[in-house]
Amino acid sequence: MGAGKTTVGRHLARLTGRTFHDSDHEVESRTGVRVTTIFEIEGENRFREREKAVIAELMQRDGIVLATGGGAVLDPDNRAALKAGGTVIYLRATIDDLLIRTAHDKSRPLLQTGDPRAKLEALFAVRDPLYREIADVVVDTSRQNVGVLVQRLLAKLKETPES
Numbered sequence: 361m362g363a364g365k366t367t368v369g370r371h372l373a374r375l376t377g378r379t380f381h382d383s384d385h386e387v388e389s390r391t392g393v394r395v396t397t398i399f400e401i402e403g404e405n406r407f408r409e410r411e412k413a414v415i416a417e418l419m420q421r422d423g424i425v426l427a428t429g430g431g432a433v434l435d436p437d438n439r440a441a442l443k444a445g446g447t448v449i450y451l452r453a454t455i456d457d458l459l460i461r462t463a464h465d466k467s468r469p470l471l472q473t474g475d476p477r478a479k480l481e482a483l484f485a486v487r488d489p490l491y492r493e494i495a496d497v498v499v500d501t502s503r504q505n506v507g508v509l510v511q512r513l514l515a516k517l518k519e520t521p522e523s
């Protein structure tokens with residue numbers, strides 16, 4: 361959460377002439393409510409089902425950049441679909457950066473806790489190996505603006521077969 365998937369994904373799509381999709385936005389447009397409301401009313405598990413259905417559908421399309429939600433990687437079917445159907449980019453960030461980037465935004469229900477640092481650390485411990493498992497490209501996102509980051513990412517993608 362806060363690594364920059366939505367922000368960087370949108371830039372990357374613009375620069376590569378692809379269509380941008382974001383699984384959180386897609387779930388929101390299909391339900392007509394924000395992610396926070398889905399968590400409140402239906403719970404995280406039902407959100408994960410909705411997220412999975414959207415990712416399975418979007419992965420059928422060609423010529424897109426897809427930003428997933430931060431927790432999509434937890435599901436083995438999502439990991440398999442992403443790995444099989446696309447070039448997977450892991451935007452890696454430090455806990456300090458994630459804290460700063462998410463601090464003023466109430467739209468992430470899992471971080472609405474008294475100790476967001478501890479929550480981010482716990483999520484990172486579980487998710488970092490899963491992101492690594494499926495990533496074709498790993499990019500460190502710390503201490504650089506999005507424009508520079510996307511240029512570095514484009515250079516890395518050029519060296520990546522079939523990207």
Ligand SMILES: Nc1ncnc2c1ncn2[C@@H]1O[C@H](COP(=O)(O)OP(=O)(O)OP(=O)(O)O)[C@@H](O)[C@H]1O
Pocket residue numbers: 361362363364365366367368384427428429430431461462468501502504505506509
């Ligand atoms: N490389 C970066 N440097 C500084 N700020 C950044 C960088 N990447 C993203 N940000 C900022 O961090 C915030 C969170 O970014 P973004 O919403 O793109 O993260 P995300 O990975 O999509 O999060 P989520 O998993 O919750 O969907 C935004 O305000 C964005 O402008």
Ligand SMILES: O=C(O)C1=C[C@@H](O)[C@@H](O)[C@H](O)C1
Pocket residue numbers: 361384395428429430431432467468469470
């Ligand atoms: O990291 C997560 O588990 C989440 C990240 C967001 O993108 C949203 O999908 C939701 O807030 C959950």
Ligand SMILES: [Mg+2]
Pocket residue numbers: 365366367382384427428429
């Ligand atoms: Mg996002």
